[in-house]
Amino acid sequence: MVGLPLAEMVLRKTGTGLDNAAALVQHLGLVVALFGAVAAERHGHLATLGSDFGASLAGPRVMQVLGKGGAALICGVLAWAAAQFVQAERQGAMVLAYGLPVWWVQASLPAGFALLGLQLAAHCFGPGPWRRVLAPLIPLAGALAAAWGEGQALPWIPALGVLMVLLVMGTPIFAVLGGLAVALFWSEGLPLASVPLSHYQITVNPSLPALPLFTLAGLLLARTDAAQRVGRCLTATFGAGPLGTVLAVALLCSAFTAFTGGSGVTILALGGLLLPLLMQSGYPERKGIGLVTSASALGVLLAPSVPMILVAILVKVPIRDMFLAGLLPALVMVASLLFFGGFWRLGRRGEAPAVPASFPQRPPLGAALWAAKWELAAPVVALSAMLGGWATPTEAAALTAAYALLTTVGIHRELDARALGRCLGDCAQIIGGVMLILGMALALTNFLVDAGIPDLAVEQVPQWLPNRYAFLVALCAFLCVAAALMEIYAAIVVLVPLLLPLAQHYGLDPLHFGILFLAAMEAGFLCPPAGMNVYFAAALFKKPLPYVAKAVGPALMAIFLGTVLLALLPPLATALPHWMAG
Known part of the structure; x- marks a missing residue:
């Protein structure tokens, strides 16, 4: 991400340049951000508002299961919605640069949310051989719920109450915001792909790589x-x-x-x-x-x-x-x-x-x-x-x-x-x-x-x-x-x-x-x-x-x-x- 803008700045002085350099940097930022978020979760660096209050209400272990499990479920919903978004973009057959299809890079959206869901779900289970088997079930349940609810008008107020509880239990802020957005789009029967579309739009904004x-x-x-x-x-x-x-x-x-x-x-x-x-x-x-x-x-x-x-x-x-x-x-x-x-x-x-x-x-x-x-x-x-x-x-x-x-x-x-x-x-x-x-x-x-x-x-x-x-x-x-x-x-x-x-x-x-x-x-x-x-x-x-x-x-x-x-x-x-x- 450092080299491409510098190369473009130098080549522009010579009357040449890289093919769609700005878009390349923007989409590289999308990949870095998604897998950087996966690394941030692994090291416990995702922002939360959870506190000792949540632990005092339910105990540290219950707080961890509810907070991480709820986030994993929401990540499953987002992964399914992102897959729908990528499928729609794939039909457009847009090219980023040098023959690279845009949807190849956009595929990092469902992959990133799925990996986040797996890592978050793993916190819900103790160490052991069953952890690898059981952890994927939580984000998978979220994906199945998204597929079932797509196009249906579902009430959002109960979801808001659940999300507030999850926020106190230490669910990462992004998951609470994403869950609320999903609930609101669901309440109007709107496509859930609009949520990952918004994430994609702001990440590839021309000024965001700065x-x-x-x-x-x-x-x-x-x-x-x-x-x-x-x-x-x-x-x-x-x-x-x-x-x-x-x-x-x-x-x-x-x-x-x-x-x-x-x-x-x-x-x-x-x-x-x-x-x-x-x-x-x-x-x-x-x-x-x-x-x-x-x-x-x-x-x-x-x-x-x-x-x-x-x-x-x-x-x-x-x-x-x-x-x-x-x-x-x-x-x-x-x-x-x-x-x-x-x-x-x-x-x-x-x-x-x-x-x-x-x-x-x-x-x-x-x-x-x-x-x-x-x-x-x-x-x-x-x-x-x-x-x-x-x-x-x-x-x-x-x-x-x-x-x-x-x-x-x-x-x-x-x-x-x-x-x-x-x-x-x-x-x-x-x-x-x-x-x-x-x-x-x-x-x-x-x-x-x-x-x-x-x-x-x-x-x-x-x-x-x-x-x-x-x-x-x-x-x-x-x-x-x-x-x-x-x-x-x-x-x-x-x-x-x-x-x-x-x-x-x-x-x-x-x-x-x-x-x-x-x-x-x-x-x-x-x-x-x-x-x-x-x-x-x-x-x-x-x-x-x-x-x-x-x-x-x-x-x-x-x-x-x-x-x-x-x-x-x-x-x-x-x-x-x-x-x-x-």
Whole structure:
């Protein structure tokens, strides 16, 4: 996926090119995502909302059987529906490139869902020879149920109740979303092939290959000493005292999340480094944990954030415009966190730091900049390629991944072949899990759009919110609550298409709406049950969950206030991209 866009970018300058290179990359992404999801399930990395609550209700073993078994059954339904979709596409006899039929690649859809179903079903049985015999029966039952129910109008409300139970029991989010989409399509007697069709459509979207490529670049940098070099650079710029260290930590966590695509990755990669640095400068431990945990959520507004790319696709604006629109709001959110959240202050009056303040020596700025030159140039490579107009978003992402590979492996020599293989595998697992959620969420969204939900909202909401400002405040409050209850990628794919027509009715620019949505989603990283940052921080810093939740409490209010500020001042989001467009 890295080589094809780069080859196309070079060959285009010579007046030649690869046959349908963009489509080849998109369909390669489909295969990588599906089998990456299979690997993610094998390693226990598929996102769930299951908790100790489910285990306390039914016991760990029953929770595992219900959660995994329910997911396996749904995968069987999806595999059958995907097979119907591939059969229909096969009759079209479309060619991808170089004589390769498209349906050959699309066949990875039923194969991927079937493998997922088998792996999930295997968790329902103990080790033994009967496991291989019994496990396939669960997804097979799902496939038979799909074949029986095809074309029938079945009630969806009982299915919703079952899915809520499965969600509590730890069923992966993608399976719950997919099961709900299947139930809704079933309720109208519509073809179930529409569900895998939605997954296929979003996976082969022309801009989607940028997601795994930017994620790979971020993971390559995360597995090296890049963060330490950039951290020394920021410390040299802002000083080694408490205030300078706080600002450096906030900026570093935000930038790192933008590249890695996951704030949890930032906490795990940098938390052990940054908390001692804060405490050494005289910062209280609890506030330090709160700062690292909450600042790691702010990177979604910075290029090349994966959620930012996804929102740009859904609101139908150029990705480079969305990247530009996020620059000033990202700074506003960092400032809001530090000032409204109280993280700029060392602590309450009389509150002693966790350790005696012992400021480290401020490193020379020139030496720090020189040491971090390759890392500091990474965002320049990504943005200049797109803003200069000589690379598409996918090609810019491939160039950034190749640049990260060159600097980490070739220049710094911090990754060997084994570490590089782990980065590639982790990237495939991350993207596989994300794309499963996106595909199932899009199927659900397509049903709701076809049912006229956005049109109904445009008719009804203005009766309750008569002016733009009332709508903006209500939108910010709704999104912050939704962020706490929904996984971010599912929230983006489900809510953006539903809310965009309503926002446009009130005169919001799509860029402004997209930035508001992302700013509000930052709160979701900090608020259970969907906010995973507090879980990561509690595990890393070995603190009780209520301790971490209390530490990030001020950040939640700060993020909401920052979102309201962005809502009331649209030029913060729209001025820069409009100015660059002339």
